[in-house]
Amino acid sequence: MSRKTWTTIALVAAMMLIFGVSFVVGGIRTNPDERFAGTDSVATSTIQESNPDYEPWFQPFFQPESGEVESGLFALQAAIGGTVLGFAIGALWGRRRGELKAVNGPTPDDATPSPEPAS
Amino acid sequence: MHIAEGFLPVAHCVAWYAVSAPFVIHGARKVIEQAKEHPESRLLLAAAGAFTFVLSSIKLPSVTGSSSHPNGTGLGAVLFRPPVMAFLSTIVLIFQALLLAHGGITTLGANVFSMGIAGPWIGYWCWVGSNKLGWHRNVGVFLALAFADLSTYLVTSVQLGLAFPDPVSGIAGSVAKFMGVFVISQVPLAIAEGILGVLVFRLLTDVARPELERLGVIKPSMSEAVAR
Numbered sequence: 001m002s003r004k005t006w007t008t009i010a011l012v013a014a015m016m017l018i019f020g021v022s023f024v025v026g027g028i029r030t031n032p033d034e035r036f037a038g039t040d041s042v043a044t045s046t047i048q049e050s051n052p053d054y055e056p057w058f059q060p061f062f063q064p065e066s067g068e069v070e071s072g073l074f075a076l077q078a079a080i081g082g083t084v085l086g087f088a089i090g091a092l093w094g095r096r097r098g099e100l101k102a103v104n105g106p107t108p109d110d111a112t113p114s115p116e117p118a119s
Numbered sequence: 120m121h122i123a124e125g126f127l128p129v130a131h132c133v134a135w136y137a138v139s140a141p142f143v144i145h146g147a148r149k150v151i152e153q154a155k156e157h158p159e160s161r162l163l164l165a166a167a168g169a170f171t172f173v174l175s176s177i178k179l180p181s182v183t184g185s186s187s188h189p190n191g192t193g194l195g196a197v198l199f200r201p202p203v204m205a206f207l208s209t210i211v212l213i214f215q216a217l218l219l220a221h222g223g224i225t226t227l228g229a230n231v232f233s234m235g236i237a238g239p240w241i242g243y244w245c246w247v248g249s250n251k252l253g254w255h256r257n258v259g260v261f262l263a264l265a266f267a268d269l270s271t272y273l274v275t276s277v278q279l280g281l282a283f284p285d286p287v288s289g290i291a292g293s294v295a296k297f298m299g300v301f302v303i304s305q306v307p308l309a310i311a312e313g314i315l316g317v318l319v320f321r322l323l324t325d326v327a328r329p330e331l332e333r334l335g336v337i338k339p340s341m342s343e344a345v346a347r
Binding site: 004007008011012014015018019021022023025026027028029030031035036037038039040041042043044046047050051054056057058059060061062063064070073074075077078080081082083084085087088089091092093095096099 | 122124129173179185186187216279286304
């Protein structure tokens with residue numbers, strides 16, 4: 001494998017390691033009542049603790065009533081983003097490949113066998 | 120970094136709206152300009168927006184025992200300069216405020232300021248600084264994404280500290296308290312986001328080299344061979 005591939009693997013491994021360590025270390029320190037509470041909601045409860053008189057003066061129009069529905073909507077957001085990201089990168093890839101082929105002729109990684117001698 | 124709906128006093132909501140609005144309008148103009156004048160960069164623009172859309176939806180565990188989410192705003196800031204991200208982040212934040220009850224319409228101005236303006240600019244300055252020092256561009260990308268992420272949460276802490284000063288230690292004490300909630304949790308996430316940014320950027324230099332060269336993100340003089 002090329003150096004480039006190894007770098008990619010190392011970077012992905014580093015990312016997984018960060019979350020692995022976070023999960024283990026965080027799991028020890030986490031609040032047993034609400035494990036891995038979101039920092040945004042922790043901030044809200046911090047406000048309510050230090051300013052018990054503060055009344056939120058506006059309520060969301062729509063609130064996903066259950067955690068299941070909420071996580072589904074978050075998944076929807078990730079799905080939309082992932083689809084667009086995948087399409088954009090795929091389309092860029094196809095365009096680039098077309099350009100390179102126009103300049104260099106068929107590339108060795110083309111699926112169709114080419115009569116060109118392998119370098 | 121999402122300040123919940125109604126959790127900023129009215130005066131603060133209005134003030135943050137006033138501060139953010141010009142950036143968002145300017146950003147919207149830049150997005151339209153980019154898409155009109157350079158139709159070939161539309162795909163890359165979509166990729167930058169989608170990256171933020173995905174990353175801000177994923178909550179990840181952190182060493183503090185809390186979970187938090189990255190932002191992904193640094194990538195677009197490096198590719199298209201920060202104004203574009205003010206607009207793209209606003210779209211993401213409106214989506215989350217209306218559909219997920221995450222963040223809010225009243226706090227939109229403040230949230231746009233932290234995620235769409237402060238973060239991208241600080242990330243962009245890291246990228247520029249790293250290039251000036253002659254560091255490898257992957258280092259610049261890493262720093263840009265990591266610091267765009269981290270600084271967004273720093274700004275949120277300041278915003279909340281200003282709105283809810285501690286009765287004893289005042290604004291400074293309150294800012295420190297909110298930093299305690301946000302910043303340490305965010306450090307591992309910011310590092311991971313930086314690494315992910317490098318991965319995506321390496322991919323983009325393969326598939327979108329002409330666009331990146333035109334945008335001035337990578338130098339045209341560098342041959343394909345050197346980059347690989």
